[in-house]
Amino acid sequence: MTSEQKQFAGSIRFFHWLAGAIVLAMLCIGVAMIASLADYHWLISLHRPLGILLLIIVAVRLANRLWHGGPEFPITMSDQEKFMARSSEVLLYVLLFVMPLVGWGMLSAARFPIAMFGSVHLFPILPHNVMLYAILRKTHTYLGYLLFFAFVAHFGAVLFHSVILRDGLFNRMAPWRER
Amino acid sequence: MAVHSTVERENRPGSLPAGKPYGRLAGIGVLLLVVVAAFFYLGGWFSPNRLTQARFVDGFEKAYGDYPGFRRNHAKGVCVTGYFESNGKGLQVSKAVLFQPGRVPVIGRFSLGSSLPYVPDAPGIPRGLGIDYKMSDGEEWRTTMINLPVFPFKDPQAFYDNMMASALDPVTHQPDPKKQAAFLASHPEAAHALGVFKSHEPSSGFDNTTFYGLTAFIFTNGEGKATPVRWTLVPEQPYVAASAAPAGDTNYLFRGVVASILQHPVRWHLMLTLAQPGDPTNNSTAEWPAGREQVDVGTLTLNGVEAEEGSPTRVVNFDPLVLPAGISPSDDPLLSARSGVYSESFTRRAGEKAAPSAITPADIRK
DSSP: OOTTOOSOOHHHHHHHHHHHHHHHHHHHHHHHHTTOTTTHHHHHHHHHHHHHHHHHHHHHHHHHHHHHOOOOOOTTOOHHHHHHHHHHHHHHHHHHHHHHHHHHHHHHHHTOOEEEETTEEEOOOSOSOHHHHHHHHHHHHHHHHHHHHHHHHHHHHHHIIIIIIOOSGGGGTOSSOOO | OOSSHHHHHTSOTTSOOSSOOHHHHHHHHHHHHHHHHHHHHHTTTTOTTSOOHHHHHHHHHHHHOOOTTSOSSSOSEEEEEEEEEEOSGGGGTOOOGGGSSEEEEEEEEEEESSSOTTOOOOTTSOEEEEEEEEOTTSOEEEEEEESOSSOSOSSHHHHHHHHHHTOBOTTTOSBOHHHHHHHHHHOHHHHHHHHHHHHSOOBSSSTTOOEEOOSOEEEEOTTOOEEEEEEEEEESSOOOBOOOOOTTOTTHHHHHHHHHHHHSOEEEEEEEEEOOTTOOSSOTTSOOOTTOOEEEEEEEEEEEEEOSTTOGGGGOOOOTTOOOTTEEEOSOHHHHHHHHHHHHHHHHHHTSOOOOOSSOHHHHHO
16 A cells, blocks of 8 residues: 555445444443343343354454555654554454454353354354363453453543544544545 | 644654643543443442342352352252154244154253252252253253242342342351241242142152243244243153152162163153243243143153263253244243353353262262
8 A cells, every 4th residue: 555545445444443343342241241130141142143243354354454454653653652553453353353262162162052043053163171161261251351451542542642642543544534 | 635744743753742731631531431430330340239140159159158060059960861752743832943753862960959969868859850952953952940830939139039048057057947937928929839849749759750941931933923831841750759868868869860760761741831821921930820731742751871970961051041943031030040140150160170979970880
């Protein structure tokens, strides 16, 4: 891509906001469902298929991101900030892949049916081992909190750039087209 | 184009712009704190009195003691295997693959309704049976039943309150009768269920016990017609009234069913009771009127028995909401709560090392 490019490609921005909305919904569903007896069932029935949908979207999104590349960082950013921004993008991608895989994997290790909708369910991806389930189940929680705080940091950094530095960083990923 | 560049030029990389934007910085901080607080609010962090999965399972451990590696309730058990032979009549009410004529394998577990993994067998302790039907398309139906014809607790809070009222005193290892009486006085449905249970003489063993599903589920057939259903497993083995527990044999009920299955297969009929309009679906403590249509949809045969040690069934979570297409939850508040609490109990014991079960592999070989 040329150095004149101000924004990520439209498809990148589309996937960013789509996946972002689903991730936020998943984090809220996840934290709420384990603390509610009344809402547990409908929330987890949504959590499972939505997690798999997210896995698919993130896979397509990453391929698309690698294909298109991205615009330059604003010149206000120091080399350390650029490094932080790049590594946080990598961390978020890793978490977005690992979270659904751990969820799928833990249910596999427990041999719990991985129901999607109707009679559709997924095959197990790990051997039947409940100790492995117990470890992955904890991992799923810890990674969930890590992902949430990664989101908060991401949101905070964007706010900082938009409200304090006012350097137009947000426009790189704005849902609308910048002219 | 280039609208923003004039502002940035004033900024050196990595430094705050001129003008001391502390107010705006504080605003960002407050906004982020609100986001974090909202997230933890959803997670119940600010609701210390809300009955959650974790607090419910803590309740079992507090009331009856902590037995790592065991189910938090129905802790004592043996595992069984067999098959279900459908006669096809179930398709009238549910399109579930299970009800197509033919045979599906099952695994199951007999248990006593107590959190104590070594509780001495006695006729008056509720008996449990979990059956996991494994359908040809990979779907499963996990069912749990007990031998009470009516459930004592109408919602999770009542179950929890009873647990607290029947908590074992750490010194005497007995519940406090005053607390139990107070619970029954404030929960007429529990007193009613207790009365029904006491008026039904239990049978002599697991194999001639009638097991009740108790909670209503919505069955949907191929035409999309939904019917609330409760089911019962009715034994072919003839009823014999229970006698007192033999002295010195704390496992006689389990030994009995093990010996029985080793001798010959034992069988139950899966009977569906179909609701009429107006029958309650949200209250497992309320019986449906007598005379509701019953459909015998097939025969459950148990022909294998094994101790928990080494049995894959030991680590099955009999979550009542593992359902095939064609069966869905009713509006009974116990269902979602049980699903959540079972999951928490399962997660805890999955990560713990368990002591040997009361019924050992040696007991099966005898």
